Amino acid sequence: MLIPEIESYVNNPDEVHVKFKITDKKYDIGLTSYGFHKTPPHYAYGPLIRDYVLLHFVVNGKGYVEANNTKYEITKGYCFSFFPGQIHHYISDEKDPWVYYYLGFDGGAAYELLNEFGFHTNKIAKALININEITRIISELCKTSGEPVNHFFQMGCLYHIFHYLKENAAVGNLSQTREPQSEPVKNNNYIQMVSGIINHHYMKGIKVEALAIDLGISAGYLNSTFKEKFGKSIYQYLLERRIQVAKELLTITNKHIKQIAFEVGYNDPLYFSRIFRKHTGCIPSEYRLQTNAKIKYE
Numbered sequence: 001m002l003i004p005e006i007e008s009y010v011n012n013p014d015e016v017h018v019k020f021k022i023t024d025k026k027y028d029i030g031l032t033s034y035g036f037h038k039t040p041p042h043y044a045y046g047p048l049i050r051d052y053v054l055l056h057f058v059v060n061g062k063g064y065v066e067a068n069n070t071k072y073e074i075t076k077g078y079c080f081s082f083f084p085g086q087i088h089h090y091i092s093d094e095k096d097p098w099v100y101y102y103l104g105f106d107g108g109a110a111y112e113l114l115n116e117f118g119f120h121t122n123k124i125a126k127a128l129i130n131i132n133e134i135t136r137i138i139s140e141l142c143k144t145s146g147e148p149v150n151h152f153f154q155m156g157c158l159y160h161i162f163h164y165l166k167e168n169a170a171v172g173n174l175s176q177t178r179e180p181q182s183e184p185v186k187n188n189n190y191i192q193m194v195s196g197i198i199n200h201h202y203m204k205g206i207k208v209e210a211l212a213i214d215l216g217i218s219a220g221y222l223n224s225t226f227k228e229k230f231g232k233s234i235y236q237y238l239l240e241r242r243i244q245v246a247k248e249l250l251t252i253t254n255k256h257i258k259q260i261a262f263e264v265g266y267n268d269p270l271y272f273s274r275i276f277r278k279h280t281g282c283i284p285s286e287y288r289l290q291t292n293a294k295i296k297y298e
Contacts, residue, residue, distance in 0.1 A: 033104035046089035
């Protein structure tokens with residue numbers, strides 16, 4: 001088993017950086033670096049070439065990336081990637097600079113994995129519906145940056161992130177079409193994709209803007225098209241789906257309300273209770289008592 005040693009290390013409130021020194025690359029996949037950076041205005045890096053894959057997950061701000069003679073504007077909710085051997089340069093905005101987490105990996109399967117996640121040398125950026133889950137894992141890695149290297153924990157985190165990236169790629173593939181289609185058919189595909197994402201991924205931090213970016217249309221157009229079909233906004237559809245699942249869990253399980261709140265997409269159980277009461281007329285605990293009483297006596 002390859003246990004990497006730390007090559008460089010930074011830890012302060014605005015930046016955490018850990019890079020590993022790996023001399024033997026005869027392995028399928030390995031972690032090369034991870035970190036967090038609250039970039040200063042107009043922070044620039046490159047042009048340069050790396051010999052490993054590097055992914056940036058933007059949680060705030062905006063900036064610009066240049067690769068393959070193409071310039072990309074990258075904002076919150078986006079991930080941008082660099083392939084081994086790819087010349088690249090990036091710079092954060094002067095007024096609203098980036099805050100991002102990043103992750104580097106290498107090995108014989110690295111290039112193929114990046115393709116599986118939906119990235120290509122001519123498509124290095126994409127919106128992620130599960131970016132919060134990914135950055136939470138990298139944040140946990142950053143908390144251990146001053147401790148002795150725990151290879152098993154690090155590789156577990158890496159593969160957990162791969163799971164989310166693969167999940168995001170699978171969702172994105174729903175929007176791909178093989179032939180040009182008419183506007184009504186395209187609109188129907190958009191609606192089916194979005195409703196499918198909500199029905200199966202209601203517990204995630206779904207953003208209309210991220211969905212629209214992945215589809216290549218405006219958020220306003222997507223929302224209006226969706227509303228024409230369902231008579232409600234995407235946000236309202238998501239909210240009702242979460243309430244529906246919460247009702248089912250309250251009725252058929254004994255799970256704690258805090259756990260149910262988390263499972264339907266709410267980290268704050270008090271906020272979940274307020275939303276639930278607004279749409280049902282009672283708080284979750286009251287709803288559970290009422291439904292249990294009906295099941296018992298009817």
